[in-house]
Amino acid sequence: PRLALSADPTYTFEGGELDLPWPDEGQGGVVVEGVGTVGMYGEQKPAPIASVAKTMTAYVILKDHPISGDQVGPQITVDKQAGEESNRPDESTAPIEEGEQFTLKQMLQLLMIPSGNNAARLLARWDATTEEAFVKKMNAAAKELGMKDTTYTDPSGLQATTVSTAADQIELGKAVMQNEVFRDIVNTPQIKIPGVEPMIYNNNRILLEPGVSGIKTGSSTPAGGNLLWSANTVVDGKNRRIIGAVMGAQQGTTLDDKLQLSIDNSLKVIKAAQEGVTSAGVVKKGEVVGYVDDGLGGRTPVVATKELRAVGWAGLDVKLNLGAGAGREVPHTAEAGTVVGELTIGTGTGKVSTPVALQRALAEPGFGAKLTRVG
Known part of the structure; x- marks a missing residue:
């Protein structure tokens, strides 16, 4: 079994690009740690x-x-x-x-x-x-x-x-x-x-x-x-x-x-x-963001357990990543509500995340699905 994202893989902050008062000489730039580059100026x-x-x-x-x-x-x-x-x-x-x-x-x-x-x-x-x-x-x-x-x-x-x-x-x-x-x-x-x-x-x-x-x-x-x-x-x-x-x-x-x-x-x-630099709500609590794919045609939806707010600025595109999390594996069977992974945006100190849980029970693929796979 593996987790797959069904929500939009990117989110764009509203507004045009953040306009910073760059000097008219030299070079420079601004980065938000763990999020990305706000902008650079000069050669x-x-x-x-x-x-x-x-x-x-x-x-x-x-x-x-x-x-x-x-x-x-x-x-x-x-x-x-x-x-x-x-x-x-x-x-x-x-x-x-x-x-x-x-x-x-x-x-x-x-x-x-x-x-x-x-x-x-x-x-x-x-x-x-x-x-x-x-x-x-x-x-x-x-x-x-x-x-x-x-x-x-x-x-x-x-x-x-x-x-x-x-x-x-x-x-x-x-x-x-x-x-x-x-x-x-x-x-x-x-x-x-x-x-x-x-x-x-x-x-x-x-x-x-x-x-x-x-x-x-x-x-x-x-x-x-x-x-x-x-x-x-x-x-x-x-x-x-x-x-x-x-x-x-x-x-x-x-x-x-x-x-x-x-x-x-x-x-x-x-x-x-x-x-x-601000934040925006990207995913609502209870929203279906992906599914567990059992590899044999079965898909069990997963939902965000809390609101996911991303850090960014006007015009920034942020990427959503869905995974089991460090050192964890997606289970073969589990009850509804079981946390099976996390949805993340950003890295390091800029990382924000929400656990994702099964919307309904996750069951082993049936005998027919396995037989079809063998065939």
């Missing part, structure tokens, strides 16, 4: 990403040295190179000194919040002995994530040869935001780290806006202003994560102007996406 071609590269540095570090919950990880000693680099006036650095010790979590905070280039290079050496060896790990991780248009040449993003696309960085954003420690760090507007004299402030100045939660800023002369961001919106009482990027903001006099422009443009897109 998705490799471009310098500046300090947005530190997102991959953090991803590789947490992959090699996982921590969770209240864990802070091992102690890391500031070496001579990282201490000397903290005084470079032409770089974004973390104010650390040779011989100081910080936990792994604190080093990740120094990496992501003030965007310390010296922290990035120190973490690379701590993890892989040399920065070159660590960069190979970064590129291997990018390949695993399907980031086909990305090349890392340094752990900080200072080099203009570290390039990527908005689409690739969004893929990385989706992966790294699964880590609760990382989410906590990039959602921190300011922090006081013991041993570091000044208060540390995040360059992402929209973190206090409703639902905005990271991820990483980046700016340089070749890159312009960049922001890889995450935001949440509440749909049917549940948080839905939106990941996006705005890259290549060049319409500004100074680098800070360009960075602020990418941040401001991102906020406009975020607000529109938060407002545009």
Whole structure:
């Protein structure tokens, strides 16, 4: 026996396509986790990403040295190179000194919040002995994530040869935001780290806006202003994560102007996406959505046991999938009302589902049906 879908396999949200206020330069896009791509803009071609590269540095570090919950990880000693680099006036650095010790979590905070280039290079050496060896790990991780248009040449993003696309960085954003420690760090507007004299402030100045939660800023002369961001919106009482990027903001006099422009443009897109992502009733409770096919001509209808509401936006097509569910098999016989599978839409954190149950009793095929099959 197997389950087969009889309901429409797709559902289209009402309205035209969701119109987002894209910038008139650079490249970017928006994805709703587990649902799909809201839209992309600009030519998705490799471009310098500046300090947005530190997102991959953090991803590789947490992959090699996982921590969770209240864990802070091992102690890391500031070496001579990282201490000397903290005084470079032409770089974004973390104010650390040779011989100081910080936990792994604190080093990740120094990496992501003030965007310390010296922290990035120190973490690379701590993890892989040399920065070159660590960069190979970064590129291997990018390949695993399907980031086909990305090349890392340094752990900080200072080099203009570290390039990527908005689409690739969004893929990385989706992966790294699964880590609760990382989410906590990039959602921190300011922090006081013991041993570091000044208060540390995040360059992402929209973190206090409703639902905005990271991820990483980046700016340089070749890159312009960049922001890889995450935001949440509440749909049917549940948080839905939106990941996006705005890259290549060049319409500004100074680098800070360009960075602020990418941040401001991102906020406009975020607000529109938060407002545009909604839900719709796709299947009603008790509606026949498919049947159990016994393979010998018998079909027993199955019904949704509750309303199925999909997450989406105007113009989106979503696909319905009917199956037994992980680790389950469709029974040969069962009473009416028995749950035999589930109807799902979406994947991962965006997945919504309803159990499906038999509308009437499921019986073994009769002798005649079996005899006909043999014949």
